[in-house]
Amino acid sequence: MDKKEAFAIVLKELMKCELFKGKCDTKNGDDHFMNGVACVMENIAYRVSNDVGIAFSNMFIDNLVASKEKIK
Numbered sequence: 001m002d003k004k005e006a007f008a009i010v011l012k013e014l015m016k017c018e019l020f021k022g023k024c025d026t027k028n029g030d031d032h033f034m035n036g037v038a039c040v041m042e043n044i045a046y047r048v049s050n051d052v053g054i055a056f057s058n059m060f061i062d063n064l065v066a067s068k069e070k071i072k
Contacts (some may be wrong), residue, residue: 020065
């Protein structure tokens, strides 16, 4: 197994947690915390491929915006 495959497995496993997809609530909604989560998750996604990284970034931002709207 090469590193790209290993990162794909890790990303798939981490994506089982809603928080790691950018879905947060008032308990986990701190901007600094979510920026840290995004930084780590995007790094993993981009190590799979640029396309996966871009798709992940877009999904994370969309989920984060939707979560923030629910909090309001």
